[in-house]
Structures are given as C-alpha cells and as structure tokens.
Amino acid sequence: MSDMLQVAKKEIKVGFRNPWAYSFLVLFSVFSLSLLLINSQNEISGYSGVTGSMLSLILYLLPLMSLFLGSFSLTAEKEEGSWQLLSTYPLGTLSFMLGKYFGLSVVLLTIISFGYGLMGIVTVLVGKMFEVNTYLLFLSFSCGLVLLFLALALWIGTLAKNRWQALTISVMIWFFTVIAWPTILIAVLGFLPYLWIKPLLVIFTFLNPAEFVRLFVVIKLGGGSVLGPEYYQWVGWIHSASGSFSFFVLFLVWLLFSLTCVCWIWERRRSRA
C-alpha cells in the first residue's frame, strides 16, 4: 500500500513537471471557456443540439489527452530504464501499476477540475447561466471518460516499445473509438444477418468507453426519445436508480479488467527478464 502511494506520489510530481500536462491544462481551459460561450447561446434546458455538440467536443479532446499522458508515462519508464531498476527492488507489479494509475488520474482530474472550475467561476461572474445539473453531469462525464481512457492508455503503454509507437497507437485508438466508430460498425454489421445487428451493436457499445459514457449522459440529460422506439427500455432503465448503479458497475468492471490484464503482462515480462 505504501509502495503504491510512493509510486503515485512520484507520478503526480513527474506529471506536473511535464510540460505536456500544462499545455493540456491551457488547452482544456480555453476549450471549456469556449464550451461556455457555446452554451450561453442555448436557451433550452435538458438535451438539445447544442448539448450534443458540446459532448462531441469533449469527446474529441479528453480521450486524446488521457491516451497521450497515460501511455507516455509508461513508455518513459521503459525508455529511461527506471522500470528495469525498480524491477530489482521488492516492489510489487500491482502496487507499481496501481500507483501509476492513481497518480496519472490525479494529474488528469486536476487538469479537468481546473478547466471546469474556471468555467464555473467565469459563468457566475459574467452572469451567464449554466444549469448546475448539466454542469455536474458534464464534469462527471469528463471524469468518467478520462478514467476509462487512462486504463486504455496503460494498455498502449504496455504494448508500445517507445514513445513514438505509443503516439501512433494512441491516435489510432482515439480515431477508432471516437470518430470512425459508427463508420466501421455500420460497414461490418451490414454483412451480418439483420437480427444479429442490435445485440452485437449493444455488445460493441459496452466495449467502447467513449460510446457508453456518452449514451449514459445523453439519456441522463433527458434526451429520452432520442434513441427512438428501439431503445425505450434502455431509457427507462437508465433513469431508474438501478441504471446509475449498473453503469457504475460496468465502469468498475472495465477498469478492473484493464488493470488486471496490464498488471499480468508486466508481471510476466518482469519474471522473464
């Protein structure tokens, strides 16, 4: 436990020395202020086209940010040889990995909190109104996205040999999960029997953190009928208390699974080295 805390502390320290973190901080702050400007033109509470485009903007930036910061941090360990050194110490791989994860989460969540905090204060000072409910939902949406994509980033950091590889894979994963996702699914599912499409689509949606977090927020924002008659049960279910709980469970399962796999790979490599 204390090992894990040490690793996390070091990660936070290194994280905030990293110029990347600050460039993302500035980028995200500017970005959140522009979100505020967009939202100020919106007179409608609940889900509307404007909220939709705000969600899309967040979906473009945050996954990319967490993928970069997360995967670089792990590949740096390999490139700079600090992992080789740490391997000789009595430090568990699990503690190391968890420490890394928590440290990086703190860095990323700090960036997000800064951006949202700034946006909130400017909102109040300028007198533009941002509904508290929407604000909180957006904040949690962003945190959820960052935490899930950080788990993906650890995967990338594990599989990539160096930073360049990590960069390439990160961009690829980002493009695949955020932009090309519907295109690829529509193309592939088109070849399958009609009745398979919906169940497969649902399964794939659960595999893509960007998608399931987005859908959860869309429904929570009251875009009840936006998913159409095909998914009315979903809407009812997500609005109920068990919906939020199951979402949380799914979220945890996702994190635990990724972290376990990543740990296992590192442990195997460690024992072979």
Added chain:
Amino acid sequence: MKGKNALIFCVFVLFLTGQFSLDFSRVHASNERYKVSSNDSVPSLQDIIDKAKPGDRIVLAEPKYSGPVVINKRLEILGSENVLLINDKPEPAITIQADGVTVHDINVLQKHAGEESTAVHVQADRVTIRNLKIRTRGFGILLRNAENCILENNNITWDTSQGKSAIGQKGNGIDLFKSNHNRIANNKISNMRDGIYLDNSKSLDIVENMIFGSRYGIHCMYIDGTKIVGNIGEYNMTGAMIMGVRDVLISDNSFAKQKNNANSQGILLYDVQTSIVQKNSIEGNRVGIYLERSSQNKLSHNSIYRNFVGIQFVNAENNIIQNNDFVANVIESEANDSQSNQIEHNFWDSAKVLDTNHDGNSEIKYSINPFYRNLISETPAYQLFFQSPGISFLSGMYEHDQNSWTTDSSPRMKLNQPAIISSTIADKRLLPEKTFLLIIASMLLLISGLTIIYSRGSKT
C-alpha cells in the same frame, strides 16, 4: 424519468377514482321544491321528472337515484357533488330529448357495458351539461343532431371496477355526430377510447379540455370551422387526429409523451386544407406533427421538442411552416412526395446559422441532411449512434441530391417561443443555482491549484 411520469399519472388516476368513492360515501341534503323522502330503496329519478312541469328546477337531495331517465321537457336538474345516479340498464343513464335542458353537479355511473351503452345521450338543442362526473362502461356523453349545447367541467372516466378493458371495447368520452355550434370546455377525460370524437359537426369550440391515457385525445372528421384551443393531452396514442377538414384553428394545445405506440403522433393532419396550427407545444412524441394530403395550411409558432420525428410530410404541398421551434428531435423533418412547402424562419437547434444583417434570421439556408434518417429507417438499431461525433463526420460526407432535402430558406437565430422547461431538469433546485455553482467551481479550482502547487513544491 419515464417511470416517474407514469407514477405521477397513476397517482392522478387514483386521485380521480378516489374522488368518486369519497363523493359517494358522504351524504348531503338540500332541496328547493321537490323533497324526496328517503326510503330504503333507491328512488327513481324518472318518477320525479315525470311529476315536474316544463321550466321547473329540480334539486336532488338524496345521495342515490336510479336510472335510466328520459328528459322530454325543459327542466333544470341540479344535484350536488354527493348525488349519484346509478344505471345498470342498457339504455343511457340520462337521455335528453327536450331543448334547453340543463343538468349539473351529478355523479353518473353507467354500469352496463357494450357498444351501445352511454351515460348521457343528448338529442336536443341548447342543452347545458355541467360538472357531471361520469364513470362509464360505454360512452360518456353523446350528442346527436344537437346544436348550441354547452358541455363544461365534466369529468369522464372509464369504470375499472369490473376489471380492465381493451381499448377497442371502450367508448368515446364525448362523441358528437351532426351536431353543430357546440361548446366543449374544461372537461377532463381519462382512459377512454377517443377523448373527444367529433364527426360531421361544424363550428365547434373545443377549449381547454384535458385528455389522458386514451387512444386519440381529440379525433375529428369533417368539422369545418372548428376551434381547438388550449387542450392538453398526455399519454394518449395520438394527441389530436384531424381528418378531412377546412378552416380549423388548432392553437395553444399541448400534446406530450405520446410514444408508447409505434404510430403515435402529437398532431396528425390528414386531408386538412386552409387551417391554422399555431402555438402548440408538442413534446416527446414519436412524430411531432404529421401532415398527409394536406395543403394550404399555416403551421406557425409551434414548439416541437424531443420528438423522434419533428415534422413529417406525406403528399403534403403548399403549406407554410413558419416560426416554429425544433429542438432535440432525432429526425427533424421527413418528407415524401412533398414539394413546394414554404419552410422559413424556424429555429432548428442543430442548424449552422449566420446573421449578417442582424434581422434575427440566418442568411445561410439550412438543409436537413437525410443521411441519418435513411440509415436508421433501414436499421433502427443504429439509433444508438444519435449525434455521436462519428455520425456527424459521416453525414458531412454525404452530399447526395441536395435539392431534394427539406430546406429552411432562412432559419431563425433564436427560439421563436419561450423554451419548454423539461420536467426532468426543472424538479431539482434546492440551493440557489448561482451560489451552488460558485461553490462547486471555486472548490474545483482551489483543489486543482493546490494539487499543482503542492506537487511542484514537495521534495522527494
């Protein structure tokens, strides 16, 4: 939230039915001219009416009377909220055959079930029916060849005490045939087949009625010159179904949450000409406004929110669609064989707009990209991709046959009507929003600032 609404609705229905049982249990007595002695047996209302002279006023004092009754002379019959007329015969509980009859403040229970069963049957002119609480296993109020009648503040509901019924077995709440110049106002109708059914009747006023849980809220055919104003319909299959009419005004109505049926619409217009549909609020339906074979209508200042399809045209031409607000509809507009509709100055929440001359209208026209609609009409499962960033990316690449897209020549920059407050968001306000937001935002900023400073300053 859907579940919550359903709960509220159930409570509402329970409240309505509970109201009746309370009413029946209390006893109240007052009379003016006819004192009815209290017997153990339930007195027959027909006997009292037979004894009365035309022009008399009858005040009912007993808690219970038995039907059926036929009123064939001009009378005023007044009950109170504790007077109940029970009828278990197939004939209507009250049949009105004389002009100028007034009936008010009576609870009516029409127990006989069946196609022909009716609680109140009006076959005369200038009849007033007010404050009736009707529970029926057939129709509620029927008007046949009746003119200049007033139906006000009545409460009509399906009698569920003998078990549930399918919608096909139920009757209509208020049903008019060949009855012109009538006024139907402030009635509450729930769980019937059609809330208000109007057939071959002209120049009616349908004002501020509330209709819940029925098949069609307001169903009309051939009712030229009618005004349908300020009505509320929720959880019906279709809010208003308007067919084969000219010169109708449909204004200030609210039709919401009608989506449990695959074909449910807010307002359906079929073969409607030269009519005005304005200032209606249409929220959360499968199809907001549906126009078929209709022309030269003007649809303006309607708020069309969160419907699956905002507005749908089928063979509808030369209509004017102006100054409406389209917000968060999955498919904003769908058109088949419908050219030459004049669509302008509407607010579309997903339109890209630019106002260079500050007249409140965009100089860029808005064409609705049908890519997503085509995609999900083939495979509804893809609705999961609604407004996903990838879909905007894909539709952006689809530019095929732009001339046939529904186009608003100059969309509005801002909402034309005040926004509808979504019930899902509005019910959570404990602290003043601003203070709350300020506290949260400052905490976030403070914590993040401290984290950065602390981690940079600390020594390993």
